[in-house]
Amino acid sequence: MLAFVLRRAVQAVLVMIVVALIAFTLFRFVGDPINQMVGIETSAQEREALRQQLGLNDSVVVQFAHFIWGAAHFDFGASYQFKQPVVDLIAERFPATMELSLVSALLSLLLGIPMGVYTALHRTSWLSRFFLTVSLVGISLPTFLIGILLIFVFAVTLGWLPSFGRGDVVDLGFWTTGLLTKSGLRAIILPAVTLGLFQMALIMRLVRSEMIEVLRTDYIKFARARGLPDRIVYFGHALKNTLVPVMTIAGLQFGSIIAFAIITETVFQWPGMGLLFLKAVQNADIPIMSAYLLLVAAIYVAINLVVDLLYVVVDPRIRIDARAA
Amino acid sequence: MDMPPVETTEDTDQSQRLATFLDSDVVYSFRQSKVTVLAAIVMLAIVLGAVLAPWVAPHDPYDLKSLNLLDAHTPPAWASDGDVRFLLGTDDQGRDVFSTILYGSRLSLAVGMLSVALAAALGIALGLIAGYVGGSLDALIMRAADVQLTFPAILIALLIDGTARALFGQYRDESTTIWVLVLSIGLSFWVQYARTVRGLTFVERNKDYVLAARLIGIRPGLILMRHILPNVVGPVLVIITINLALAIILEATLSFLGVGLSPTEPSLGTMIRIGNNYLFSGERWIAIFPGITLAALVLSVNLIGDWLRDALNPKLR
């Protein structure tokens, strides 16, 4: 088991190094940092001096080391567009994206799992068919379309919920939260549903198909043959065996949620990292792009590692080595 | 006396095979499911409309000279101040929404197919090499695949697009935009092909007929093309069908975000982006009709895919 954990950790480090290389390459070689930072009137000598000062004439390896060093201290230079330190820009918007992502993930689990269980147990009821239709819509429609649809129905037509922004936020020092104000709570509903609908549908279908598979196994048949009541068979045995693979996939999907937040934040003008990244792409703002890439990669790698460890904890077959009788 | 026409064995074979196919479980479940049949019709209609756009559309929305700003913001033909010439209304540039939907679908499908072709070509090539050569080359390619798989396609596509912008500058013409888009989407999707093909190549490579070919001295390239590649086509086709829907969605999303096809030659995604600005002011048709078209296309493709998966999976019956 230790070997397993070590192997995954090594893989994680490998991915981070590769991503760091890509981020560095982007940062240094795509587009000229100097041209972005100075005006047209600056003389060639001044540019050269600047290059020297910024260490742009050092060897690639040295520059890469500087880059890693800077990254470890959260220093990614300044944004081309905003002329502010990248780390400040990202930190300011980090809570907004995280809150949105977490609320969406929670929503998708709280709705997706029960719906999945229900549709597995009552395969022909009309409610099941309704759920399956909703799930099909959820995984088919592109996120932005769902967002626009929701805005159209709930903001434009019914006027119940706001269609943009985060509402009033409470500043907690290192974090700003919109969950403590009424307007903040109202503002997060539509974006969270938009972002979470795909995940909810995915989880629902996954739970359903896993549970149907599990219900066909011999151990469920044997449990029934022992006269165990339905309640124990379904929610004691079947559910536990269903949720183990589902939990790990759901965990991995959280990374996907953070990425798709880019779209949701655009639709709802939600002031998060995703919107910042998109504007960076539109304006070729390399420092922001490269920093975002590294940050997101770090989050993904961390999630993957946690999920792998979770599997070890939950499945006794991996955790305990089989011993002969 | 009349002699009945003589049926050749080939005819009997063919008609027998057709009869067997039509009686198979798969076709049976297709005919039973009204929803799937409906989905197939819808998908066919949209695809046909897209393909035949130049002949079917009443206007050419990409011809900037034919546009008249005075026509802009016309509501659909059935509204009180609508115009029969513009069945579904016009957008803010005076483009006929119906025609733009047809031409836009065409563009979306074209970009989708081109990017899938790129992804498939790249993925198959890398997969064949990795599976056949093995060793460190295989490890390299697969590690690259692993790294890329950590990230969702949209992130990769955005990254490539942003990089292209930085490298080539902001002011590009239409064809460059399309190629950059195809490149971004294509490069996001090669991994699945590579992995599948690598696995299959690995299996085939160790089979006796390949060993025999190598012993005779046939060049590896030839072995790959003539022996291994045909065995790989089946599973790859399955991936392509799923991939096409994803590619179309990705293109629509990128266009909606403003980094895809531009407003001068809009695809469905771009139109929705434009229409999004007018949702509150009442000119809803600019976003709604392209939205419905995109939704219908993607929903029907997924419905058919769903049905296909259930029909081919004996366990879920």
Add this chain to the structure above:
Amino acid sequence: MSEPILSVRHLCVEIPGRHGTLVAVNDVSFDVARGEVLGVVGESGAGKSLTGSAIIGLLEPPGRIAGGEIRLAGKRIDHLPPEAMRRIRGKRIGMVFQDPLTSLNPLYRISEQLIETIAVHTNCRGAEARRRAIALLTEVGLPAAEARIDHYPHQFSGGMRQRVVVALALAADPELVIADEPTTALDVSVQAQIIALLKRLCRERGMAIMLITHDMGVIAEAANRMAVMYAGRIVEIGSARDVIGKPLHPYSVGLMGSIPKLDSDLDRLVQISGSMPRLTSIPPGCPFHPRCPRVFAPCSNKRPELTACGQSQVACWLYETSPSSAEAAQ
């Protein structure tokens, strides 16, 4: 003589499908006396497992009981409501399946699976239930039961796992246990142990066992009486010694003849030509007649019923002696 613990009369199991309804168990009748081991033998697809599933009420839809009666200690159980049937399962009828690895939930400890079964059927809880669980494991011959009861299924070997499965089936003291191929997935050396275990339990608990298998050696070792099934019907039923030593039905003769014997000097084994018909194409009359070496006139049009012949019963026109069937044979 006390009444049989299980009494099956004219049981029919059907499976409706797209191409028509398949009859998998066709008019099957037999008894199982208290404390006896009845072996049910036959090729794959003969309908043995479905008969067992029907008795315990675990037929998988769309399969269903289409006719006949199943009586447990005199009371009908074939069309009981689901909750009533559930109470019978485990408490009065137990079942053991073929593969012990897939029969046990890999995520639960043995103790948890045992205790929950005990708790469902008795008022036993907590520490008392745990004591009972350990006693059960000891009874089925699991060494160091107290130490190993908290282990997971994958930590046991195949034979030990099957013992655990037997313990689980016995947890609520059933009067009848249906064992569906209990030794097929095990090593030969372990098979003998499990058979000995089942025999001992049968003796000590006065429990009846319906032993379903295609392995004749197992039947010879363990069964008091045996039934031979073919294409959904019982073709011969009698004491194990009679059926094995002096088989009557041509199919039984073929089966026994195809077993290699240590004391004979044959060059080739007896083989029954052809194969058992698929459910979709069961021949009219006696289902065995296309393969029967002793086929004659009535075999292809009228289906023979079980009739007494000595101590056994046979479904074969060769042994029909009653006047009405003799007329039909003309």
